[in-house]
Amino acid sequence: MSSADPTQMRPRRFLPTGPLTGRIRVPGDKSISHRSIMLGALAVGETRVTGLLEGEDVLATAAAMRAMGASVERLGDGEWRVSGVGVGALLQPEAALDMGNSGTSTRLLMGLVASHPITASFVGDASLSKRPMGRVIEPLSRMGADFTASPGGTLPLMLRGAAPAVPIEYRLPVASAQVKSAILLAGLNTPGITTVIEPVPTRDHSERMLRGFGAQLDVETDADGVRTIRIVGEAELRPQVIEVPGDPSSAAFFIVAALIVPGSDVVIENVGLNPTRAGLIEVLRLMGGQIDELNPREVGGEPVADLHVRHSVLTGIAVDPAVAPSMIDEFPALFVAAALAQGRTVTTGLDELRVKESDRLAVMAAALTAAGARVSETEDGLIIDGTGGDPLPGTGHAIATHLDHRIAMSMAVAGLVSTRGVEVDDTRPIATSFPVFEALLDGLRG
Ligand SMILES: O=C(O)C1=C[C@@H](OP(=O)(O)O)[C@@H](O)[C@H](O)C1
Numbered sequence: 001m002s003s004a005d006p007t008q009m010r011p012r013r014f015l016p017t018g019p020l021t022g023r024i025r026v027p028g029d030k031s032i033s034h035r036s037i038m039l040g041a042l043a044v045g046e047t048r049v050t051g052l053l054e055g056e057d058v059l060a061t062a063a064a065m066r067a068m069g070a071s072v073e074r075l076g077d078g079e080w081r082v083s084g085v086g087v088g089a090l091l092q093p094e095a096a097l098d099m100g101n102s103g104t105s106t107r108l109l110m111g112l113v114a115s116h117p118i119t120a121s122f123v124g125d126a127s128l129s130k131r132p133m134g135r136v137i138e139p140l141s142r143m144g145a146d147f148t149a150s151p152g153g154t155l156p157l158m159l160r161g162a163a164p165a166v167p168i169e170y171r172l173p174v175a176s177a178q179v180k181s182a183i184l185l186a187g188l189n190t191p192g193i194t195t196v197i198e199p200v201p202t203r204d205h206s207e208r209m210l211r212g213f214g215a216q217l218d219v220e221t222d223a224d225g226v227r228t229i230r231i232v233g234e235a236e237l238r239p240q241v242i243e244v245p246g247d248p249s250s251a252a253f254f255i256v257a258a259l260i261v262p263g264s265d266v267v268i269e270n271v272g273l274n275p276t277r278a279g280l281i282e283v284l285r286l287m288g289g290q291i292d293e294l295n296p297r298e299v300g301g302e303p304v305a306d307l308h309v310r311h312s313v314l315t316g317i318a319v320d321p322a323v324a325p326s327m328i329d330e331f332p333a334l335f336v337a338a339a340l341a342q343g344r345t346v347t348t349g350l351d352e353l354r355v356k357e358s359d360r361l362a363v364m365a366a367a368l369t370a371a372g373a374r375v376s377e378t379e380d381g382l383i384i385d386g387t388g389g390d391p392l393p394g395t396g397h398a399i400a401t402h403l404d405h406r407i408a409m410s411m412a413v414a415g416l417v418s419t420r421g422v423e424v425d426d427t428r429p430i431a432t433s434f435p436v437f438e439a440l441l442d443g444l445r446g
Pocket residue numbers: 030031032103104175176177178179181203328329352
């Protein structure tokens with residue numbers, strides 16, 4: 001796990017580069033990888049997964065499911081076997097579950113534990129220990145689970161599951177796939193029907209995968225786009241064979257890199273393009289980005305294509321806040337594209353970015369300023385005046401990543417179009433979601 005110990009930090013200066021050219025394949029989707037292990041661990045029998053992301057966050061999920069009785073084994077590169085215990089049969093872990101840096105592991109596993117007759121403690125690193133868990137504690141308490149959390153509703157916390165739990169109907173107060181998923185997973189072992197009402201659609205991997213594993217789940221969408229998701233509890237899950245598509249959130253760094261580095265021409269293979277995840281591509285196209293989808297197909301029940309990305313003259317825009325949930329993790333990368341675009345980019349409605357691995361509005365504003373970009377921070381977004389493609393001049397200050405992988409990778413990309421490079425204070429967090437990022441980047445430099 002990434003540690004907060006500053007003596008262990010691994011800095012790197014990302015230098016300006018010539019054109020990026022070639023083909024790459026990004027690792028498996030992080031959201032789908034977490035869910036493959038969790039649902040595999042709840043099915044009776046053997047689930048096989050290929051293309052699993054072997055990042056630290058997913059490994060934290062794997063370790064937790066092992067600690068609760070499932071067998072989770074690595075057979076080869078991205079190839080895993082999960083032998084599940086069955087819904088209702090999770091065992092009480094002997095030690096605290098170490099969630100590392102991973103919000104998804106924490107919140108989804110809290111959902112699972114909440115409706116099992118077990119007690120579990122959750123701990124995490126310095127970044128995760130600041131993130132709000134009240135958003136899952138509240139609905140899961142209504143289902144009967146009992147929590148002892150740190151002040152402010154943070155980790156470390158202890159959770160005593162309810163048996164039986166009580167089904168609820170819950171309207172999400174924040175657009176969060178993690179909160180939605182926590183409640184649906186708790187609903188798996190709850191008698192009756194658990195209902196989540198989602199006013200703003202968020203990534204729907206849980207719904208797709210729960211159905212794929214045989215849970216009875218239905219989704220109704222009204223004329224305003226409000227989704228009502230119902231899951232029938234005391235489900236029996238059937239083991240699956242899952243091929244995890246490439247992670248669009250990882251592809252994002254290479255899409256932006258190829259767009260901003262003059263002369264670049266890159267193909268990123270096997271990128272998941274679920275519409276609840278593909279907002280960045282839409283926004284970059286509106287800015288003038290040349291991104292073509294080749295060989296569209298389905299992988300693991302998700303739309304996928306190879307993306308052909310060429311250097312483009314980008315123009316700043318006002319980003320529609322409605323697109324935010326479908327690119328929530330991609331804003332740091334978008335901010336870098338905006339910093340190199342012509343004219344002004346305005347983003348709004350991004351309060352959720354303040355509760356990710358870091359406060360991504362404040363940290364990206366500081367990071368881009370240190371790189372020489374013109375940025376101002378508002379309550380719920382950034383306003384960025386781009387260089388029009390000129391290299392970022394830099395200020396000589398290193399970028400503080402605050403244990404946030406997406407800040408480290410975004411600023412690595414910014415360094416590619418700079419006059420003297422961009423010094424990232426710590427590259428270790430990159431391993432939480434994209435361990436081969438630096439190797440792929442160095443490979444494209446030719
Ligand atoms: O459900 C998921 O897999 C995720 C949901 C999002 O979080 P929120 O639900 O907090 O928006 C996203 O930021 C995270 O990287 C993964």
